Amino acid sequence: MSLFNELKRRNVFRVAIAYLVIAWLLAQVADLAFDNFGTPEWVSKTVLFLLLLGFPLAVFFAWAFEITPEGVKKEKDVDRSVSITSPTGRKLDYFIIVLLVIALGYFVWESRVSDRVPVMASADASIAVLAFENMSPDPENAFFAEGISEEILNVLSSIDGLRVASRTSAFSFANTNTPIPEIAAQLDVAHILEGSVRKQGMRVRITAQLIDASTDTHLWSASYDRNLDDIFAVQEEIAVAISEALMGALGMGQITVSAPTDDMAAYELFLRGRQLFYQRGEADTLENSIEDLQAAVVRDPEFAEAWSYLAASLRTQTGYKLMDVATAGVYIRQSRDAADRALVLDPTQALAVAVLGQIARDTDRLEEIVLLDRAVALAPDDAGIIMWAAETLFHAGAYLDAALPLYERAYRLDPLSGINNGVLGISYLVAGQRELGHQHIRRAADLGWPYATQTAALEYVWTGEIDAAVEVSRKFWVDDGYYESIELDLARDIDEKVLRREMTSDELAEVFASTRYLDGDYRTHSYYYQVLGDHDRMFDAWLAIEADFMHTTRNVYIPSGRVVMEHPRMLEVAEKLKLFPVWETKGYPFGCERVQDDIGDHLSCPNWPE
Secondary structure, three states: HHHHHHHHHHHHHHHHHHHHHHHHHHHHHHHHHHHOOOOOHHHHHHHHHHHHHHHHHHHHHHHHHHOOOOOEEEEEOOOOOOHHHHHHOOOOOOOOHHHHHHHHHHHHHHHHHHHHHOOOOOOOOEEEOOOEEEOOOOOOHHHHHHHHHHHHHHHOOOOOOOEEHHHHEEEOOOOOOOOHHHHHHHOOOEEEEEEEEEEEOOEEEEEEEEEEEOEEEEEEEEEEEHHHHHHHHHOOOOHHHHHHHEEEEEEEOOOOOOOOOOOOHHHHHHHHHHHHHHOEEOHHHHHHHHHHHHHHHOOOOOEEEEHHHHHHHHHHHHHHHOOHHHHHHHHHHHHHHHHHHHHOOOOOOOOHHHHHHHHOOOOOOOHHHHHHHHHHHHHHHHHHHHHHHHHHHHHHOOOOHHHHHHHHHHHOOOOOOOOHHHHHHHHHHHHHOHHHHHHHHHHHHHHHOOOHHHHHHHHEEEHHOOOHHHEEEEEEOOOOOOOOOOOOOHHHHHHHHOOOOOOOOOHHHHHHOOOOOOOOOHHHHHHHHHHOOOHHHHHHHHHHHOOOHHHHHHHHOOHHHHHHHOOOHHHHHHHHOOOHHHHHOOOOHHOOOOEEEOOOOEEEOOOOOO
């Protein structure tokens, strides 16, 4: 009998094929598991070596042994009359077919996942892009230099395997003398990209340097002198060079930068409008952002990203500027139109989807949650969108199981963002992690976002720590130009008297009636009455808020808020905020139940966090 026929008769070929398929599947599963658990590389190599070593052993045993009804015997000792070589071969055929189906299924699944999920970066494949220095003769071009920095950051963020620090945290070091190693330590990155931009007319000079933060040495640097309409090619060249310097071939050939507009004047308007959007909170920045972005889309109606940021600026303005319902309605309609236009041009505009989610809050809170979830899926590394999604879940019903991981994720991506620290701090207070919560709230105030300090002060009053309440509340009343009509000394004096209970609710009402102090700011009116325990006046002020007042629920879900949640008038607020459909679908906050008793229709919350 020929060797080939003998190998076939002894099922050697079948065993070899089965072994190879099994080994491949084991290698894939092991590789996936080791990546997730951070297993050292030598473990993977050892597993691969053992699998390779097993192949000749499997072939040898298939040749030398055979399965019989009496068990495994050496092939030479087998009685041919009882050999089950043929039945064993058929079983092996079926087994191989099953293995191949499993392998094919795994291959298809892996291909789809690799297209959807970024490769995890190694510890060294991380970078922060600092705001490029404006070297132009015109200081007004600072927005252009910062905009180019962000464009490069966005391109780098698209590279699989490269972790990029968020814009807000990275750009916070602009105009500081912070050493590179310290910046890298605060942002938890291994490399820093810094540079400068010089723009004169239609000519642009961009200089960039890649720095190894551990040694503070330059790994790569280059200068580019181009016409303005070549700016997108420069962004691509810089990204390719950095990818090659950090990761070799990883990411090469995948980096492309498409021009979002052919109109360079529209592009400059967009860069400035986007920068002003990020600076919201400062006087008139959102109005100016809206003007620039509107001008950009007038010049180029096909500019999808400009439409997205216009939608975001219009929607955000309703939360930063006191306005009546009619005025807010105009902003919201314009915002919806801009977001719809962006998505017609580019369905992947995550920011536009997120804006539509925020707009849905006024009519359908469940739809708001769905849209924000979709936006996060489109932009899984956008700290701002992730934070919005967390806020939506938190304010709709304190759903900490879903909201807290999103808050923490947004914070990890953007640790030097004031708002990310503040809202994370509030969620920690609700979760019972008081020390950590107060720590983040104070950090938020230091970073320029003091709006969580009122929540912290409420908690301190509840626990009897009045001095701490006064101290943290003082961080709210900073002279930042936002409250231009308020006499800050009077504001601080009344604030302390309320927190120390040295002013009655009636006296506070007289102050509001006789001065311009916080005229029309019913959010703060409601907060002070909550501190004083005057819940009727608190709800009067709360329900008087005409525009977006979702964020006021942050002062309810904290441990001291149970008395507010169980008050009958909380049902009026829930109705106005469209919360009942969410609560009936996803569950009432902390297991509260709606009851009827001697005080009427209200919520009962025996499991409220202490």
